[in-house]
Amino acid sequence: MIQKQKNFISSYRKLPPEFNIFLVLLGIALVFEILGWIFIGQSFLLNKRRLVIMILQVSVIGIIAVGVTQVIIMAGIDLSGGSLVALSAIVAASLAQNSTYTKAIYPHLTDLPFIVPVLAGIACGLFAGFISGSLIARTGIPPFIATLGMLVSARGAAAWYNNGKPVSFLGDDFTALGQGAWPVLIFLVVAAVFHILMRYTRYGKHTYAIGSNEEAARVAGINIVRHKIIVYSIAGALSGLAGVVTAARAMSAQAGMGMMYELDAISAAVIGGTSLFGGRGRIAGTLFGVLILGVISSGFVFMRIDAYYQDMVKGAIIVGAVIVDHYRNKKMRNKDKDT
Amino acid sequence: MNSEEKKIILKTEGLTKHYGGVKALHDADFTLADGEHVAIVGDNGAGKSTFIRQVTGVEIPTSGKIYFDGNLVNFKTPADAKKAGIEAVYQNLALADDLDVPSNIFLGQEETYFNLGPFSFLNENKMFKQSIDVLAKTGIKIPDIKITMNNMSGGQRQCVAISRSAGFASKLIIMDEPTAALGVQETKQVEKIIRSLKENGVPLIMISHNLRQVFNLVEKIWVFRQGQIVGCVETSKTDGNEIVSLITGVKQGVGEEASFI
Numbered sequence: 001m002i003q004k005q006k007n008f009i010s011s012y013r014k015l016p017p018e019f020n021i022f023l024v025l026l027g028i029a030l031v032f033e034i035l036g037w038i039f040i041g042q043s044f045l046l047n048k049r050r051l052v053i054m055i056l057q058v059s060v061i062g063i064i065a066v067g068v069t070q071v072i073i074m075a076g077i078d079l080s081g082g083s084l085v086a087l088s089a090i091v092a093a094s095l096a097q098n099s100t101y102t103k104a105i106y107p108h109l110t111d112l113p114f115i116v117p118v119l120a121g122i123a124c125g126l127f128a129g130f131i132s133g134s135l136i137a138r139t140g141i142p143p144f145i146a147t148l149g150m151l152v153s154a155r156g157a158a159a160w161y162n163n164g165k166p167v168s169f170l171g172d173d174f175t176a177l178g179q180g181a182w183p184v185l186i187f188l189v190v191a192a193v194f195h196i197l198m199r200y201t202r203y204g205k206h207t208y209a210i211g212s213n214e215e216a217a218r219v220a221g222i223n224i225v226r227h228k229i230i231v232y233s234i235a236g237a238l239s240g241l242a243g244v245v246t247a248a249r250a251m252s253a254q255a256g257m258g259m260m261y262e263l264d265a266i267s268a269a270v271i272g273g274t275s276l277f278g279g280r281g282r283i284a285g286t287l288f289g290v291l292i293l294g295v296i297s298s299g300f301v302f303m304r305i306d307a308y309y310q311d312m313v314k315g316a317i318i319v320g321a322v323i324v325d326h327y328r329n330k331k332m333r334n335k336d337k338d339t
Numbered sequence: 340m341n342s343e344e345k346k347i348i349l350k351t352e353g354l355t356k357h358y359g360g361v362k363a364l365h366d367a368d369f370t371l372a373d374g375e376h377v378a379i380v381g382d383n384g385a386g387k388s389t390f391i392r393q394v395t396g397v398e399i400p401t402s403g404k405i406y407f408d409g410n411l412v413n414f415k416t417p418a419d420a421k422k423a424g425i426e427a428v429y430q431n432l433a434l435a436d437d438l439d440v441p442s443n444i445f446l447g448q449e450e451t452y453f454n455l456g457p458f459s460f461l462n463e464n465k466m467f468k469q470s471i472d473v474l475a476k477t478g479i480k481i482p483d484i485k486i487t488m489n490n491m492s493g494g495q496r497q498c499v500a501i502s503r504s505a506g507f508a509s510k511l512i513i514m515d516e517p518t519a520a521l522g523v524q525e526t527k528q529v530e531k532i533i534r535s536l537k538e539n540g541v542p543l544i545m546i547s548h549n550l551r552q553v554f555n556l557v558e559k560i561w562v563f564r565q566g567q568i569v570g571c572v573e574t575s576k577t578d579g580n581e582i583v584s585l586i587t588g589v590k591q592g593v594g595e596e597a598s599f600i
Binding site for chain 1: 418422437446
């Protein structure tokens with residue numbers, strides 16, 4: 001009997017840290033469910049269409065958030081996600097146009113296999129991430145400034161690329177990537193791959209180590225410059241992939257796409273338990289963070305509340321998540337002092 | 340071969356480090372024989388830590404030569420020094436607080452299943468088992484090595500930091516103030532580890548402000564003052580007074596009343 005109890009306690013202790021975030025997600029969903037029955041007279045959760053739309057809407061944010069989570073775990077920040085979505089979307093779309101459209105940007109490069117624009121979009125994001133990462137790692141400027149510069153420049157480049165005009169008439173192979181369950185699938189695969197990389201490989205271990213104590217990582221012989229460039233490049237590449245999916249979903253691309261996505265991605269990471277101080281956080285947590293953002297947006301629409309309120313509440317939630325993280329850190333620091 | 344002709348493991352010639360106009364270390368000639376345990380003492384700003392940083396590749400010297408294990412070496416990064424066989428325990432502990440004990444012990448030299456560069460999968464089981472062995476070798480007791488460093492006491496953290504360097508087959512171990520922040524019991528534990536290193540013939544350089552500890556543990560004392568090496572004396576042929584007057588540069592300044600040092 002006692003043995004059984006012990007097992008129960010130890011199995012409870014072994015629950016993944018995401019369990020708390022999952023409870024928050026469940027709580028928020030239930031609040032909307034109850035409010036729904038009281039004020040609207042219908043169920044929030046038992047509506048397959050609503051859930052599908054909700055998950056579809058957040059999967060693009062989710063793809064960016066997977067990259068941003070890694071950057072934040074390394075005690076960095078990436079503000080360029082949204083602009084890279086626009087730039088990559090336009091670059092990918094320009095290579096995905098079909099030949100029936102006579103005014104294609106590259107008249108000789110139409111009807112290409114869909115993999116070409118996909119890779120071009122990802123490469124575009126990767127290159128931008130590489131530039132941000134190199135600047136941060138080699139010059140030592142704060143990541144906030146480097147990626148803020150990228151946020152502005154990439155948006156400018158996106159507008160410059162086709163003189164501010166949208167790019168449309170995209171091939172069916174390409175746009176298929178944005179239809180049906182594809183965006184969700186891409187998001188889940190990306191999240192799973194990077195969760196495994198962060199948890200079980202040298203890459204992940206070094207990312208956590210740099211975020212936890214960069215000096216310790218340096219004297220332990222980790223190549224900090226190279227590692228930072230890799231992490232920012234990956235974050236850029238994932239923003240590029242998000243841009244490809246966005247273009248495919250919208251069946252066109254324009255320079256105003258992805259506005260403020262970076263903030264949603266950072267919010268998702270922070271709500272999902274990633275510490276802005278670095279060293280702590282998991283991709284699985286970000287997955288729930290993304291879902292929480294989705295449930296909130298979808299819930300507000302469901303309750304027919306103005307979108308303005310939604311942004312105000314979202315801002316408050318982000319600040320709340322950072323406050324929780326701040327106190328958790330303070331508690332740990334005090335504990336260090338005691339000993 | 341008698342002890343006088345022992346192999347030289349580390350030798351520096353004219354090692355100099357200037358930070359802009361500040362001469363943190365000037366023209367340091369230092370030798371260490373294999374298996375020898377020495378201490379570096381000196382006032383704050385005497386150049387002790389600067390000297391260590393040059394030898395371990397954390398910084399690149401302004402000028403001068405470093406010979407390690409018979410070869411002229413030119414460490415560009417701490418990784419180079421590590422590869423050559425120099426392990427260091429730094430004053431600020433240099434631990435990643437959010438990682439557990441095995442991750443810290445193997446930081447930068449993780450065991451993997453097969454090499455895929457940065458994306459190699461870690462062999463966590465092997466690291467876990469080896470960590471237990473390493474900690475056992477140094478006599479350190481940590482109840483659960485899977486908890487993260489920020490949940491540990493200062494003594495446990497220091498012991499992990501030391502066993503990280505002592506655990507690998509290294510040719511030279513350098514410790515910067517190994518017991519500065521520790522209690523009595525924990526200091527004893529660390530001193531025990533240092534003695535076991537001596538028995539195993541692993542050479543050691545230790546920076547310490549604690550002269551009692553220095554006299555108890557090492558056979559030679561190198562004294563630094565204002566960025567220069569001002570003396571090297573054998574522990575058995577000196578006393579606290581001589582060391583203190585070398586440290587301060589005041590020949591007759593310390594009388595009998597200072598003998599408590």
